[in-house]
Amino acid sequence: xxxxLSDEALGSRLAAELPRHAAPAGLRHxxxxxxxxxxxxxxxxxxxxxxxxTALLLFLVFIPMxxxxxxxxxxxxxxxxxxxxxxxxxxxxxRRPDVIPAALPWLTQESGIGLLRVFVGDxxxxxxxxxxxxxxxxxxxxxxYRDENGHLLTYVVLPAPGLPMPERQRVQVDRWRxxxxxxxxxxxxxxxxxxxxxxxxxxxxxxxxxxxxxxHFVRVRVATEPILK
Amino acid sequence: xxxxxxxxxxxxxxxxxxxxxxxxxxxxxxAQDLVQETYARAxxxxxxxxxxxxxxxxxxxxxxxxxxxFYRLREREAAVAxxxxxxxxxxxxxxxxxxxxxxxxxxTDLERAMRRLPEEFRTVLLLAEVExxxxxxxxxxxxxxxxxxxxxxxRAKERLRGLLRDYETR
Numbered sequence: 001x002x003x004x005l006s007d008e009a010l011g012s013r014l015a016a017e018l019p020r021h022a023a024p025a026g027l028r029h030x031x032x033x034x035x036x037x038x039x040x041x042x043x044x045x046x047x048x049x050x051x052x053x054t055a056l057l058l059f060l061v062f063i064p065m066x067x068x069x070x071x072x073x074x075x076x077x078x079x080x081x082x083x084x085x086x087x088x089x090x091x092x093x094x095r096r097p098d099v100i101p102a103a104l105p106w107l108t109q110e111s112g113i114g115l116l117r118v119f120v121g122d123x124x125x126x127x128x129x130x131x132x133x134x135x136x137x138x139x140x141x142x143x144x145y146r147d148e149n150g151h152l153l154t155y156v157v158l159p160a161p162g163l164p165m166p167e168r169q170r171v172q173v174d175r176w177r178x179x180x181x182x183x184x185x186x187x188x189x190x191x192x193x194x195x196x197x198x199x200x201x202x203x204x205x206x207x208x209x210x211x212x213x214x215x216h217f218v219r220v221r222v223a224t225e226p227i228l229k
Numbered sequence: 230x231x232x233x234x235x236x237x238x239x240x241x242x243x244x245x246x247x248x249x250x251x252x253x254x255x256x257x258x259x260a261q262d263l264v265q266e267t268y269a270r271a272x273x274x275x276x277x278x279x280x281x282x283x284x285x286x287x288x289x290x291x292x293x294x295x296x297x298x299f300y301r302l303r304e305r306e307a308a309v310a311x312x313x314x315x316x317x318x319x320x321x322x323x324x325x326x327x328x329x330x331x332x333x334x335x336x337t338d339l340e341r342a343m344r345r346l347p348e349e350f351r352t353v354l355l356l357a358e359v360e361x362x363x364x365x366x367x368x369x370x371x372x373x374x375x376x377x378x379x380x381x382x383x384r385a386k387e388r389l390r391g392l393l394r395d396y397e398t399r
Binding site: 023 | 244251299336357386389
């Protein structure tokens with residue numbers, strides 16, 4: 001008689017006895033609907049959207065030609081670039097949303113920055129994506145997280161040997177003294193780890209949001225250790 | 230493969246994907262969300278699918294990656310064995326919550342035992358034994374060598390056997 005717990009028997013039992021769950025009709029319907037190409041837009045709406053898109057395109061093309069005030073302070077310049085990267089991710093999402101920490105060797109190769117330890121999220125901050133970035137003529141790394149209230153946080157590391165820390169904006173958070181800066185409606189934590197400048201950007205700008213933003217900083221800071229490769 | 234054919238071919242695997250999602254999440258609403266997200270991604274990235282390869286395995290792979298991405302809430306420093314699976318008593322960092330409010334009840338010892346397996350073990354058994362995927366396809370879904378799949382199946386059955394014996398002696 002065959003042992004019911006033999007390898008072969010277990011395989012057969014799994015195939016025969018494990019209940020199979022059929023997809024509910026509602027799911028089948030919604031997936032099928034999602035699979036169909038969208039219905040054609042009404043003609044007037046298509047024209048309006050086309051005009052709006054053209055206007056937006058022209059606006060975007062001419063933006064670089066408008067006179068801009070570039071901050072003289074190197075930290076502020078970097079903060080502005082990091083905020084721009086955060087805004088880009090907010091608007092269009094991460095370029096490589098499928099990159100998970102398993103792909104960190106690839107990120108290191110692309111960015112020149114290694115992560116000895118990396119915060120991959122917890123019950124309050126969910127890891128969204130990781131990607132290499134090029135900001136202020138430097139290769140760097142950006143990790144994106146989303147908090148339980150839906151706020152996106154962007155953690156950026158850029159090589160910045162000799163970058164001075166803005167002393168006036170530094171605040172004590174746990175055992176660290178990062179600088180808390182603001183730019184274009186975003187809050188930014190700035191700190192140095194060796195020759196690397198680290199930033200966390202978020203729209204947690206209100207006074208009431210600050211305790212959360214502090215906690216997020218501690219979470220990332222304590223669990224992430226970038227190094228220059 | 231044109232887009233219409235791709236969609237209808239992909240939809241033919243809906244039941245299998247939902248079944249897999251149920252065993253991963255143990256929660257029907259979450260399983261439905263997971264399957265919807267899987268199809269959304271598959272349709273969005275249909276151009277990346279190589280015709281002639283196994284569509285079902287590709288869809289399973291997307292589903293599992295989506296599951297790991299969205300459900301990996303905590304990473305604990307687990308002692309990892311050679312085949313990448315933490316040891317017996319080490320909690321898995323990307324298991325779905327054990328007994329949350331929407332969780333399904335297990336009706337048989339086999340089902341109960343499957344639930345107690347770490348995700349890597351549960352997945353290899355579901356794909357290889359229940360869905361009947363060839364080991365090469367299972368390896369592709371799990372992004373690991375075929376040898377690792379074989380080792381995981383062996384260890385998964387070992388654990389399953391232990392759990393079933395425990396249930397019998399209670």
